[in-house]
Amino acid sequence: MQKNSFLKTIRSILVYSGIISLLSLISQSCSYKATGIYSILEYLKYIFRKKYICKAPYNSIYISGNGSVTTCCFNRTDVLGNIYETPLKDILNNSKTKELKDTIKQGIYPKGCEICKKHVENKNKANSGIITYEKFPVQKGFLSIIELELSYKCNLRCLMCRLNEDNLFVNPAKTVNKKFNILKQITPYLEKVKLMRFYGGEPFFIDEYYSIWDTVINNNPDCRFIVQTNSTIFNNRIKDLILKGRFNFSISIDSLNKYTYESIRKGADFDKTMINLHKFHSISKKNKETITISVCPMRINWKEMPQLVEFCNKNKIFIFFNSVFSPWKMALWNLSKTELAEIYNILSVYKFHSFSSVSFINKVRWESFLNQLYQWNLEAQKRPSLTNQEKENWKTQIFNALTNKFSKYKPEKYTFLLETEFKQKVFDLLNELLNYIHPSKILKKIEDSDAIEIYNTIRLKLNDTILEKLLADTLFN
Secondary structure, three states: OHHHHHHHHHHHHHHHHHHHHHHHHHHHHHHOOOOOHHHHHHHHHHHOOOOOOOOHHEEEEEEOOOOOEEEEEEEOOOOOOOOOOOOHHHHOOOHHHHHHHHHHHOOOOOOOOOOHHHHHHHHHHHHHEEEEHOOOOOOOOOOOEEEEEOOOOOOOOEEOOOHHHHHHOOOOOOOOOOOOOOOHHHHHHHOEEEEEEEOOHHHHHHHHHHHHHHHHHOOOOOOHHHHHEOOOOOOOOHHHHHEEEEEEEEEOOOOOHHHHHHHHHOOOHHHHHHHHHHHHHHHHHHHOEEEEEEEEOOOOOOHHHHHHHHHHHOOEEEEOOOOEEEEEEEEOOOOOOOOHHHHHHHOOOOOOOOHHHHHHHHHHHHHHHHHHHHHHHHHHOOOOOHHHHHHHHHOOOOHHHHHHHHHHOHHHHHHHHOOOHHHHHHHHHHHHHHHOOOOHHHHHHHHHHHHHHHHHHHHHHHHHHHHHHHHHHHHHH
């Protein structure tokens, strides 16, 4: 007992001093091609330079399907410009980009970075966006990371996917007949880019990606690719391609139970997915690249998380736990404090040992996931407990705050709020919001928000999706 207590004390000291995090990142970097002592020294060289709360604004860009450019795929709201309307080099040097970098330098999380901030506060940094940019260098005049999500075309209809809500899953990449071509614009940066990430939909369904892959492989063969795939397709074209380049895969698998998996990933065949997973894994090992299982813990599958970790450790596959905030009926965070405590108590019994660099990373991420559950439980205990009459009073006050906000924008634009049917929709949404957020926080959010943004959001589409967006904005600010 004394020995175990001593070891726990030592480990706590290491965790809080940041050494565990450092070792985690070093061991992860050592799993990539062309690593070893040199790579560790290079990584240490970065560690002891000036450290920002996040490096993404300095070494990364994310380009969405409509051409919007943000600093990373985790922040999609603080748009720096549109690559179809403005040259990329101008976007990277405009006042908005400089302002974003200055905010980070001051140790402040900018607009759109609220979720990563919350992950750090909840001791879940290992499953946050920040961790994915830390080990890549800042190169003056160049980018280390380019992330693309040019289309949402997909062959599945996953339960928790926002693309289903917005009917975006069939859209093609909008890269033709534009003033500025994406491939031409990113070409000057390809010489020194270290990593490119490809999202969808399903990336292997997106034709535009193939020309980008070929171009990069021919001009910068050391560049690594990470493809976020559902692993439902594997053919000779894909095989020939990934044998040529440094392809790494983040594969979306939420369960090892056929029924549960197919219930979540609508349209997928579990057996076929697993066959393809092993094909991707085999080629990754041959090329000395990595593979990650990206899992969405939800109400339907949380009991299976330990089994997934064991599977990953056994097969030397990394695991990454996404935080699911919507749809509400699928998410864990909004369960009652009793339910969250039960989930935490059941899962925290599982302890995973480190016997390789992969299992070490997986252990850190597992513990970070448990930290997230624990913090959600603490937050559940602080939720407002309002009587029905208090709710009605607050709903009226909040609704009045909305109308006042719009009246200062353009009086003729807010008359729709006075329509009986629309007002009832707003009240219904607020009735749900007030279960989770203190009304004073909602009022402050309205006060601080741009009137035009709020108007465009709720005027165009007032439904559960918007409710969840409002909830996320208020929870993570």
